[in-house]
Amino acid sequence: MVPAGPALLALALGLWGLRRQDALWRDEAATWEVAQRSLPEIWHLLGHVDVVHGLYYLLIHTLFEIFGAGPAVLRLPSVLAITLAAAATAATARRLTGPMGALAAGLVPALLPVMQRYAQEGRSFALVTAGVAVATWLLVGVLCPAESGGPRDGRGRRVGYGWRWAGYTVVMLGTALLNWLSLFALAAHGVTVLIARRSGQRAQQGRWLAAAAVMVPGVLPLVLASRPQAGQVAWIPPASAASLLGVTAMLVVALVCARVPRPAGTGPSPVSVGLPLLAVPQLGLLLASWLVTPLYVDRYVLYSYLGLALLVGPALGWAVRTTGAYARRRGWARVPGEALLAGVVAVVFLALLPLELGLREPTSRTDDVRVAAATVAALARPGDGVVYIPDQRRDAALVTPSSFRGLDDLALAEDPVSSGTLYGVEASPARIRAAMLARHRIVLVSDTEPAALPPAPRDLVKRAVLDRYFVRTATADTGGRRVTVYERAR
Template sequence: MSVPSASLAPATTGRIADPAPVGAHRWPAWLVPGLPASLALALGLWGLHRQGAVWRDEAATWEVAQRSASEIWHLIGNMDVVHTLYYLLVHALFEGFGANLTALRLPSVLGGVVAAAVIAATGRRLAGPLGGVAAGLALALLPVMQRYTQEGRSFALVAAGVAVGTWLLTGVLGPAGPTGTSARRDEHRNRTAGLWRWCAYATVMLATALLNWLSLFALAAHGITVLLTRHEGQRRLLTRWLVTAVIVVAGTLPLIVASSRQTRLVAWIQPPSAASLLGVTAMLIVALACTRVPTTPDRQRTRLSPASVGLPLLAVPHLGLLLASWLVKPLYVDRYVLYASLGLSLLVGPALAWSARTVAARIRTRHHRGRPRAEALLGAVVAVAFLALLPLELSLRTPLSRTDDVRAATREVAALARPGDGIVFLPAQRRDMALVDPPPFGGLADLALAKSPTASGTLYGVEVDPTEIQAAMLSRKRLVVVSDSGSSPQAETPQDLAKLSTLAHHFTLTSSDDAGGRRVATYERNERPR
C-alpha cells in the first residue's frame, strides 16, 4: 500500500513565504477551533449520565479513585500501574467535587473538546480555515469519539494530548519564514523559539505517554511526518525529533517495565478478529482516497500536507498495535489507539472542505444568482451527517450501549436478597457491583472474600482457599449468585471451580434474572447432596 510522495509533502523550492490562508479575512481566529469545540462539548454533555449506568471499566475507575493516594499507590504495585496518573487525576476530582458521574466523565468530555479544537487549529495550518473547521467537526462527529468522550477512562484525554503534540510539531515544521535581511536578523530568535517549542512538545508527549504509554505509537508517526517534510533544515529537525523521542521514551520506560510485569491483566484480549482487520482496512482505504484530493488551497503552499501528518497518525498506531498483537501478545483493542482518529479527521475534513469549495465554484460558474458559499455547503454536510448518525448517537447514550451496567445488576440484587443470605461472585471481578454501590450488599455475607480490595491492593480483593469457599457456602441455606448473562459461568480459577461444584452438588436454582448484562440468581441448599 503506497502513496505517491507528491501527495504526502507538497514540493517546495527554497524558502517560501507564509501567505495568509485563503479566506482568512472571513474567519476570526477563534472561530476555527471554536466551532468544533462547541459541537464536541454539546455532544459530550448530551446524555452524559446514561440514566445512571456504569459499566465495568468505569467501575474500576470509580472505586479506585475513592481510595486514598497511599491506597492507590499500594494498588499500582500489584496491578493497573498503566493507569496511575489517570486514577490520581480522578481521585483529585472526587476529593473536590465528590464521587459522582459528572466528575467521573467530565475529564473525558473536556479531552474530546480539546482534541476537536486543536485538530481544527492543526487542520487550518495544513489546509486553510475551512479545512481546519471540517477536520475538527469530523472528529467531534465520529461515533467512536462520541463514545469515549463520555466514559470514565483515559482514552479521550490521551487523544487530546496527542492532538496538542501534533499541533506543536506542525508549528515547528510549518511554513518557512520570509527570505532576505529580515530573515537573517531573526534567525537566532527563531531558533530559540524553536527550542522552546520542542521542549513543549516533549513535555506534552511525555505526559500523554504517562497517561497511556501506547500513545508512543503517535511519537513514531510524528517521526515519519518529520521524514516526509521537505525542509532545507530537515537534518536538524530530524535530530531534534530523535533527541525528543529519546527523552520521552526514557521518561516512559519505568512505566513500560512496570506494566510489562502485569500482563496477566490483559490476558482477556483475543487475537485481532476479522472484523477488526476489516475496519482498519476500510479506514486506510478512505484515508488513501483522501490523500489524492488537493486539499490545500492553491495560494497556500506549505511544507506539510494533511496526508503527511494525518496518514502516519492513522496508520502507525493501528498497524503497530496489530503487529505487536501478532508477534508479541494480543493487545489490539480499538480504544487503546483512539487517538488515531485524529489522523483520519485530518484527512477526511480537508477533503470535505475541498469538495465544498469545488461544488460551490462550479455552481457559481453556471449560475449568477443564489451562489452558495463553501461554508454553507459544509454546514449542510455536517447537518446531514449528524442526522444520519442520530440512531447510533441515541443508542450510545443508553445503558445498553456498553458491555454491562453494574448499577442495574445491583438493583436486582437488592430486590432478590434476603437477610442472612450469602453472596457469591462468579468470577470474582463481578464484585465490582458491591464496590460501586455498597448499600444493597450491607446485609449479605461475601462468602469467598478473604481480604478486601483496599487492604490487598487489588481491584476485586483476595479470595479464600477453595475448601473454605465450599464450607462457607454450605453454611448458608440460601445464596445469591452474580455472574455474566448470556452463558453459563466458567471456572477461571480454583476458587471459581469450587463455587460451581458446590452449587451443582448441594444447591438448587430457585430464580434467575438478567439485568445490565449480568445474571443474578438465587439458590437454596438441598437437604441431601446430589
C-alpha cells in the first residue's frame, strides 16, 4: 500500500488546474498542431523536423482521434505519467529502505514544483520520467536481497528474473524512443549494477550488458536520424551560472542525505541507486553541453529528480523515526510516524503553495498562443496582411485559425503540412518585401522579448519594410506575444 499515497497525491495535484484556462504555450502548440495531422503527414514531418518526438506525437494523435482534441486530453498522459512515477519511486524505495522512507520518497516527486509543471504540459518529459521510474523499479527488483531468496532451479540458480530483465529492456527502449537523452539513465543504472557486483551480484552485470546491447542498437537509428535536425536546439544557450548552482545544490543535498544511517545489508542502498540516477544525467548533460554543443535544459533530464527522491525520502523517514524515538524517551505524547510525515508534507505543501498556484496560471509559461490569437482577432480587419517575426510565431494561426480568418499571410510560400515542417516555408526576402508593400495595413505577431538568436534575413526585411514604409497604429502585449498593427505611411 506504500505506493498508493504518493500516487493519489500526484494525481490530485496533476488534475488541479489542469486546463489553465485553455492556455497553450509554444511547445504544447507544436504537439497540438502536429497531433492533428494524418499519419502520412506526421511521417512526412518527421523526415524534416522533430523526429525525436515522433513516438510522442503518434501517442497524442491516437488520443485525439479517440477522445477529441482538447487541453485536458493533451495533458492527461503527463498527469498519469507523474502519478506512475511517484508510485514506482515509492515501490523502488520500499525495496531499499523502510516503509516510512519509501512513502516519503514517493511523495517527493509528487510535491516537487518542477514535476508538477511537467505533469501539466503536453510534451514527452513526464512520460520519460515514468519510464525511467518503472525501469529503476524493475532493476532494483533483481538486485535487492529480498529477491535473492526467491525460488531456485535444480542447479541452485535463482529463477524469476527473466521477466524483469525483459520488462526492463522493453521499458527502457520505449523510454529512449520517447527521448534518447534518457540513455543517461541507462548509464546510471550501469553504475548501480557495477556497485552491486562488488556486493556479490556479479551475474546481474552480464544481464544488464545484454539489455544494453538490445537497447542501444534499438535507439541508434533515432539518434542518427536526429543529427541532421540538430539545428532545432540551436536556441539553447551555454549552461548558465544559475544552472550550475542548481545542479551543485542538488548534489550537496544528495550527499548530505547519503550520510543518513541505514540497516546493514548486502543489496543495493538508496545511495547506490539514487545518487547515480541523479548525478549521471545531470553531469552528463552538462559535460555534453561543454564538449559538444549547448544542450543543458533541466527538462531533458527531468527523470534525474527521481534519484534525488530516492535519497531525500529515506533521509526524511530516518528523521521522522528519530524524532518519534526522541519524543518517546522524553515521555511526550506518542505521535505515529505517519502523522509526523503527514505534518511535514503539509508544511512543505503550504510553503510551496505560491509556486504551485503560479504554475496553474495561464501566464506561468513563456507565452500563450491562444491569447495572442485572440488579440489578433480583436485588432485585425478582414483583408489585412499578417507577418510573423520569427516565423515560429505562426503557431498562433495554426492552433487557432479562426482568429486569422480573412487575413493574408504575406510571407508564406508553402504551408506546414505540405512542406513537412512545423511552421511552413517562407518566400524569398524580395517576394516578402513586394507583398508587404502592396498592403495598406499589416498585423505583426512577434515576441515581447527579443530572440536570443540573430534574426533571419527574411525577418530583417520584414522589420525594415515596416519601419520605413509603415506607421504603427496599435500595439498589444499579451501572453508573452506582441501584436502590432501598422498602416502605410502617407
